[in-house]
Amino acid sequence: EKIAEAEKQRIVLEAEALAESKALKGEAEAYAIEELAKAEAEQMAKKADAWKEYKEAAMVDMMLKVLPQVAAEVSAPISQTKKITMVNSGDGPIGASRLTGEILEVMNSLPDAVEKMTGVNITQKLNARA
Numbered sequence: 001e002k003i004a005e006a007e008k009q010r011i012v013l014e015a016e017a018l019a020e021s022k023a024l025k026g027e028a029e030a031y032a033i034e035e036l037a038k039a040e041a042e043q044m045a046k047k048a049d050a051w052k053e054y055k056e057a058a059m060v061d062m063m064l065k066v067l068p069q070v071a072a073e074v075s076a077p078i079s080q081t082k083k084i085t086m087v088n089s090g091d092g093p094i095g096a097s098r099l100t101g102e103i104l105e106v107m108n109s110l111p112d113a114v115e116k117m118t119g120v121n122i123t124q125k126l127n128a129r130a
Helices: 002-079 096-118 122-129
Strands: none
Touching (some): 002 096, 002 122, 096 122
């Protein structure tokens, strides 16, 4: 009878130990999965930030390459003009300085146009690079 009772006790203890072992293993696996998920989420967030920075830098680079072409296109008609007659109301600059000023106004408006098209403030990006 004592042997049977001891055997019963051994079986119960082994079952409890096995159950606790499985529970601890499950908790450890769940913790490992949770930590892995957190690490992956952090990695994805860093990648997203890097891609955002890359996208903006690529747009700024592209615009900087295109701006000289835009300047050439804006000034091309003027370079082929043989005669310009300018009418002035009497206030402000006249002649070549007025023409130059108007071309510069067009060029100065380009950063705003770029920002409207791309959402990137190239003036701010260029200042950040300097």
